[in-house]
Structures are given as structure tokens and as C-alpha cells.
Amino acid sequence: MEERLYTFFGAIGGHSQEWIVLSHYVLVVLIILVIARLATRKMTLVPTGTQNMMEAFIKGIISMGADAMGEKNARVYLPLIGTLALVIVLSNLIGVIPGFESPTANINFTLALALIVFIYYNYLGIKKNGVIKYFAHFMGPNIYLAPLMFPIEIISHFSRIISLAFRLFGAIRGDDMFLMVLLMLVPYIVPLPAFFLLFAFGLLQAFIFSILTYVYIAGSIMIEEEHD
Numbered sequence: 001m002e003e004r005l006y007t008f009f010g011a012i013g014g015h016s017q018e019w020i021v022l023s024h025y026v027l028v029v030l031i032i033l034v035i036a037r038l039a040t041r042k043m044t045l046v047p048t049g050t051q052n053m054m055e056a057f058i059k060g061i062i063s064m065g066a067d068a069m070g071e072k073n074a075r076v077y078l079p080l081i082g083t084l085a086l087v088i089v090l091s092n093l094i095g096v097i098p099g100f101e102s103p104t105a106n107i108n109f110t111l112a113l114a115l116i117v118f119i120y121y122n123y124l125g126i127k128k129n130g131v132i133k134y135f136a137h138f139m140g141p142n143i144y145l146a147p148l149m150f151p152i153e154i155i156s157h158f159s160r161i162i163s164l165a166f167r168l169f170g171a172i173r174g175d176d177m178f179l180m181v182l183l184m185l186v187p188y189i190v191p192l193p194a195f196f197l198l199f200a201f202g203l204l205q206a207f208i209f210s211i212l213t214y215v216y217i218a219g220s221i222m223i224e225e226e227h228d
Contacts, residue, residue, distance in 0.1 A: 007099055007100060007101050008100065009024060009100075009101075020101055020106075021106045024100060025091070025103045025109070028094060032087070032090065035050060057085075057086075058082060061078060061082045061210065062075055064210060064211055064214060065078070065081065065211075065214040068217075069214060069218035069221075073218070077217055080120065080213075081210050081214060084113065084210060085206050085207075085209075085210045087113075088168070088205065088210075089203060091103045091104040091109075092104050092172055092175075092202030092203075092205055092206060093199060095172065095176055095179070096195055096198045096202065101176065102172045102175075104169065106169070107169045109169075110165040110168045110169040110172075111161070111165040113168070114161045117160075117164060117213050117216060118160060118216075120217075121219075122220060124220050125221060125223075128220075128221045129221070138150050138153035138154065167205075167208065171201065172202070175201055175202070179194070179198060182194055
């Protein structure tokens, strides 16, 4: 039987993967709703507290996307990528707290996030450029290379699902296993430095997922610029 850390939700509803992931994901969503409520309850021109924190977060996401597609486009796709970033950050970090587990340590969860990105950026590319023009750019700059380039591009795009899902899953799953071993060996004050390290890794993985989403969207909607 797989060794698992004790979780509060596991003690309530059992330790099945479905229950653990679902319960912790619901908790993440509730935390996001509470943060959103606190940030918008008494908005001021000079932000303080939660409003200041969330405005800094939003500016960071926009700044991240501006390098890939310009600030105007980065603002357009902020709702999706900002939401993904919040969910991933909190899902990653909640597993650092003893008694909780990261939903992103489950491959099914990270695969669902990757599929959302994959379907969305392809939808945007088709909507903006049309089916023919969008898939034509998979054939490369030269028609003679099309038989070679097209299957390579198709495989490359589908591999992005695996890349997004397994990179996030592998990193957070590894962090959880490291934390489990650490708590089994030295369960008191000694693991505190490791908690800060895992916290940083959780933020880093959310940043990587978000910036790649921006890059994939930019590649699908800015075909002319890509060829230029």
C-alpha cells in the first residue's frame, strides 16, 4: 500500500485519490473566493492589504505576458492565465502545510489544466486566423517541406499537453515525497528551511506554467509575426 501523509480531509472522507484531490481543490477555490472578496470589499485609490497584494499579482501576470505578446494582448488573456496562476500557486503551496495535500501532485489534475490550455490556444488560433490559415502555418515556410513539417508540428503541439502536465505533476509530486520523508525523519523544527524551499518551488512552477500558456497563445494568434 502506498505510504501517504496524514491529511485532515483524508481523516474525514477516506484516502482515495478522487476524494483527496477534489476536497483540496474545493478548498483552493474557496480560498481564492475569500481572497477576491477581501481584495474588492473596500477598494481604494491607494491600495493596502489584500487589494495591494492582488494588484501586484495582476501587474506581475500582465508584465509576464507583455514580453510574449505585448501588454494589450496580455490584458485580454489575463482572466484565464491569472485564474490558472492562482489555482496552481495555491494548489502547490497548500501541500506544504502539514495535514494538507497538493491537488497538483495528482497527474489527472495537472492533465486537466494542460488540456484547458491546449484546447483554448488552438481555439483562439482557429478563431483569429481561420482553419486553413491556422493549420497552414504548421507546414513551415516552404511548401516542399510541408510533408515533413506538418506531422512534426502536430506531434510537437500534442507533446505540449504532456510537457505541461508532467512538468507540474513531477515537480510537486517530488516535493510532496521529499516533505513526507523529511517529516518522517525529523518531524519538528529541522524541516523549517525545507518548507521555505518548497514554497519557492511552488511559486516557480506556477510561473513556468503561466508563461508557457502565454507563449502558446501568442504563437497561435500571432502567426504573421511568428513567420516574420
